[in-house]
Amino acid sequence: MYSSQLLKGTFQTIILKVLSEHKRMYGYEITQKVKALSNNEIVVTEGSLYPILHKMDEMGWVTAERVTIGNRTRRYYSLTRSGSNSLKLKIDEFERFVNTMKDIFNPSPA
Amino acid sequence: MELTKNQVQLIEQDLIKRGIHYPPLKEDLLDHICTEVETKMTEGIKFQDAHQKALSLFLPKELIHTHTKTMQTLTSFSLLKSYAQTAYRSILRRKTNSFINVFGLTISIAICILIFIFIRYESSYDQQHPEPNIYRLTSKTTSDNGQTENTAFTGAPWGPALVEEFPELLDAGRIMKYRLDVLVSNKSSNTSFYESDLIWGDQQLLNFFKIDLIVGDQKNALSQPNTVVISEEIAKKYFGNTDPIGKVLTYNSEVDLVVSGVMRTMPEKMHFEADLICSFSTLKSFWQIIDNWTIRYYHTYLKIQEDAEVAKIEARFPDFFDRHIGNGWNQRRSAFLQRVTDIHLTTGTSNELKPGTNKQYLYILGSVAIIILFLACANFINLNIARSLKRTKEVGIRKVMGGLRTDLVHQFVLESGLMTLLSLILSLGLAQLLLPFFNQLLGKKLTIFGLFDPLLIVYILLIAITVSLLAGLYPAIKASSVGTILALKGKSTTKFSKNSVGDGLMFFQFVICAILIISIGIIKQQQHYLLAKDLGYSQEQLLMISTNNIATKELPLVKNQLLSLPEVTNVSITSHKLAGDQPYYSSYIFSGSGMSNDTLGLGRLHIDEDFIDTYDLKLIAGRDYNPLISTDTTSFLVNEKTLEMLGVTPGQALDMTIEYLTQGENGRYPRAGRIIGVLANFHLESMHQEIDGLVMDIQPARAHFIACKLLDKGVNALAISKIEAEVSTFAPGTAIDHFFMEDLYGNLYSNEKKLDILISIASSVAIIIAFMGLFGLVSQLAAYKKSEIGLRKVLGANALGIVFMFSYKYVKIILVSLLVAFPLGYHWMNNWLLNYPYRIDFPHFTMLATGLFLIGISILTIGLVVRKAANANPITVLRED
Numbered sequence: 001m002y003s004s005q006l007l008k009g010t011f012q013t014i015i016l017k018v019l020s021e022h023k024r025m026y027g028y029e030i031t032q033k034v035k036a037l038s039n040n041e042i043v044v045t046e047g048s049l050y051p052i053l054h055k056m057d058e059m060g061w062v063t064a065e066r067v068t069i070g071n072r073t074r075r076y077y078s079l080t081r082s083g084s085n086s087l088k089l090k091i092d093e094f095e096r097f098v099n100t101m102k103d104i105f106n107p108s109p110a
Numbered sequence: 111m112e113l114t115k116n117q118v119q120l121i122e123q124d125l126i127k128r129g130i131h132y133p134p135l136k137e138d139l140l141d142h143i144c145t146e147v148e149t150k151m152t153e154g155i156k157f158q159d160a161h162q163k164a165l166s167l168f169l170p171k172e173l174i175h176t177h178t179k180t181m182q183t184l185t186s187f188s189l190l191k192s193y194a195q196t197a198y199r200s201i202l203r204r205k206t207n208s209f210i211n212v213f214g215l216t217i218s219i220a221i222c223i224l225i226f227i228f229i230r231y232e233s234s235y236d237q238q239h240p241e242p243n244i245y246r247l248t249s250k251t252t253s254d255n256g257q258t259e260n261t262a263f264t265g266a267p268w269g270p271a272l273v274e275e276f277p278e279l280l281d282a283g284r285i286m287k288y289r290l291d292v293l294v295s296n297k298s299s300n301t302s303f304y305e306s307d308l309i310w311g312d313q314q315l316l317n318f319f320k321i322d323l324i325v326g327d328q329k330n331a332l333s334q335p336n337t338v339v340i341s342e343e344i345a346k347k348y349f350g351n352t353d354p355i356g357k358v359l360t361y362n363s364e365v366d367l368v369v370s371g372v373m374r375t376m377p378e379k380m381h382f383e384a385d386l387i388c389s390f391s392t393l394k395s396f397w398q399i400i401d402n403w404t405i406r407y408y409h410t411y412l413k414i415q416e417d418a419e420v421a422k423i424e425a426r427f428p429d430f431f432d433r434h435i436g437n438g439w440n441q442r443r444s445a446f447l448q449r450v451t452d453i454h455l456t457t458g459t460s461n462e463l464k465p466g467t468n469k470q471y472l473y474i475l476g477s478v479a480i481i482i483l484f485l486a487c488a489n490f491i492n493l494n495i496a497r498s499l500k501r502t503k504e505v506g507i508r509k510v511m512g513g514l515r516t517d518l519v520h521q522f523v524l525e526s527g528l529m530t531l532l533s534l535i536l537s538l539g540l541a542q543l544l545l546p547f548f549n550q551l552l553g554k555k556l557t558i559f560g561l562f563d564p565l566l567i568v569y570i571l572l573i574a575i576t577v578s579l580l581a582g583l584y585p586a587i588k589a590s591s592v593g594t595i596l597a598l599k600g601k602s603t604t605k606f607s608k609n610s611v612g613d614g615l616m617f618f619q620f621v622i623c624a625i626l627i628i629s630i631g632i633i634k635q636q637q638h639y640l641l642a643k644d645l646g647y648s649q650e651q652l653l654m655i656s657t658n659n660i661a662t663k664e665l666p667l668v669k670n671q672l673l674s675l676p677e678v679t680n681v682s683i684t685s686h687k688l689a690g691d692q693p694y695y696s697s698y699i700f701s702g703s704g705m706s707n708d709t710l711g712l713g714r715l716h717i718d719e720d721f722i723d724t725y726d727l728k729l730i731a732g733r734d735y736n737p738l739i740s741t742d743t744t745s746f747l748v749n750e751k752t753l754e755m756l757g758v759t760p761g762q763a764l765d766m767t768i769e770y771l772t773q774g775e776n777g778r779y780p781r782a783g784r785i786i787g788v789l790a791n792f793h794l795e796s797m798h799q800e801i802d803g804l805v806m807d808i809q810p811a812r813a814h815f816i817a818c819k820l821l822d823k824g825v826n827a828l829a830i831s832k833i834e835a836e837v838s839t840f841a842p843g844t845a846i847d848h849f850f851m852e853d854l855y856g857n858l859y860s861n862e863k864k865l866d867i868l869i870s871i872a873s874s875v876a877i878i879i880a881f882m883g884l885f886g887l888v889s890q891l892a893a894y895k896k897s898e899i900g901l902r903k904v905l906g907a908n909a910l911g912i913v914f915m916f917s918y919k920y921v922k923i924i925l926v927s928l929l930v931a932f933p934l935g936y937h938w939m940n941n942w943l944l945n946y947p948y949r950i951d952f953p954h955f956t957m958l959a960t961g962l963f964l965i966g967i968s969i970l971t972i973g974l975v976v977r978k979a980a981n982a983n984p985i986t987v988l989r990e991d
Contacts, residue, residue: 028141028145046168046172047169047175050176051176053138054135054180072137072141075141
């Protein structure tokens, strides 16, 4: 499992990415999905997930939809157009970041 | 494995306890934990343990931390939006309560808006005039018995003389208006009409008041004799589409007036109206009494220096009248100044040019609006208190007060705010819908533009904010301030039935309802009494015709022609109509053998030989006029009241002679004659006035109204057309003005009718609102005490017994409120009745009926609610609990 220090800046990208591959997801589902995809290496805690979801809702990257499930209401989140644009930028940025990191760790002979 | 409703609720309350109250986040976390718990339970773990396990996945404080973090990411706008959404859902969920609140508020705000527009309209008369400092001279007469009478009438020479002598009085303008319709004709086109709104006025009127000339010189149009300013309608009526300026209109077939200006139709919000204003200086040529200082028949307006003190000016009036009139004029009379803007809302001044509005009436309306608004608010507050107490118990037992407070305050204030807003919008629509009826009822032409009054908008917003805060904040704070320990001990249960503020509000509602019902009962009975009271004469089938310009010498001929019609049984010609008319007043000298002369100021009515028969009056002594006795042309009839004032018996009266000064064709002359008969009292003015002493004699020069007694209702239409044909041969080219006495009489009490209808509507609304509140409250109480009802049923109580258990408390409240309402209602309504010289005895049974009515309806309401609860199967109810 990676340290939370390391993961902090990537949660947003991870959540956006997971959402982009599904029509709509609810919070619990997202945490489970991330866990499965990362082989239990990355755990998005509730404490990180929900503030991020609500913030993205606020920014218009995701929209929430209320559905009654049994005796409670479930909020399904789905990606908006501006959300998928942001995701592209984020992935681009992250790939550049990884490349830069590689450059730093394996400097090519000058 | 799906969680039950109760289990979900438990988890939710736990979240609230942990301080999660932002609704979307609460929903997320609830769903999250529930899913977690469900997963655990499929593994065979019991709910309680699964819940604990699910929670233990969170670090300590992690939940509240999540909440804080989420809130930090939010703008206040989306926070508000989310609360509004929750409130909206809650409103939809609790349909009965919401309906009661919104319905009550909508109606009451709509009523407030209408009444506000009306009051604003009535209090904005004469505000638009170009000269701000105009006063009307008004005079006051004190009679022998100490009664004072204010009249708008003043003498014609007073104004100009005052301006000459008082430096503070800058200018004066006068109006004269004849009490009957006058004939105006355009000789060149041979058109003539009777005009009711013709006045004689000084040029100053055009300077003082908002009378805009479209054509003509605003500064000089009325400064010359024989000029007239007319309205656009009048110009059309007499001159068609041709230019009226310079054309001639003839007054009463004798005075030519040149049109010198056309004015815009005068604003409705003015204390007088006119279609034609003829120059006052014209009067000099034919109105011989114009220079008389003591005849009061004119309205005088004075322009006063801005910094002058009105009281100081008034103080010098006695000296002024002493010098000009002398003769002890000041002993009984005085003059004072009245702001033009005050005229419309001042009542009790006779001879007004336009009827004013009683301020009292506006106060009553204003109070009614506030009362109804209060009733609706009381419901709102009461239902919210009941709700909050219910929640206190739910949550309190779990020792959870922290989250509850903010949660409740936010939720309640937003909910009531939203409902108030909804009611506000609905009430604007409702007000617009009701406006035509309201106008019809009050005889006004209010428009919806009154809604855009900035003051109204401020008031409405204030009302909305106050209602939202009162109805939301108070119950929430009250509920959340119940101590945890008390709540734990289940004390909130007792709180529910000992909700003193709620009971207090309900008590007030019932007091108000009771007073309104008592008032309406008494107003209705008094009104019925006035309309049914014996007038002392018969109005049945009496058709009245104005003599207008039929020549006096032709009247006997007219009378004979009318009598020859088979549909007419009797005809009598009088100087006044016998309903709501004010008689002339004269000073009569009574003398008889063996007694000293007595002078009395009494009403004067001119009649003819057929008066008693036509009007079916009762002669209690003496005889009727006899055409064969030549001295009868100067003989008198008096009413019973006159004898009472003189202190003589009918027998003595028949020995007396009367002398007074009268106005004939050739000016004033003394007239003397015997009293030949005494009539039983009859009502000449409206029932609002006490019957005064009245002296009757024959005076053909004062014949203004012809009364025809018609044979049979079935032939009325025929009779009217025949009479019209007959009369019009004597007054060619003019429309015949006729009306039935009974219709005229009915109109005298239109004010009572209006008040009656208004209070009826207000009371009905108030009662409906109050009982809807009771219904809502009892519904909540019944839901709350479901298990108690169930238990009682198991223990053998029947449905009726349970209804009585619930009614007991409310009947008690009603009884106490009746104790308060009875003396107040008695006091107010008794005072109201004292305004009427002829009135019913205070009907005490009205009080009893009111009490029974209120108690009956309450038990019915409670029965309706509780029956449902009482009929439910106790086993299911108890198991659910």
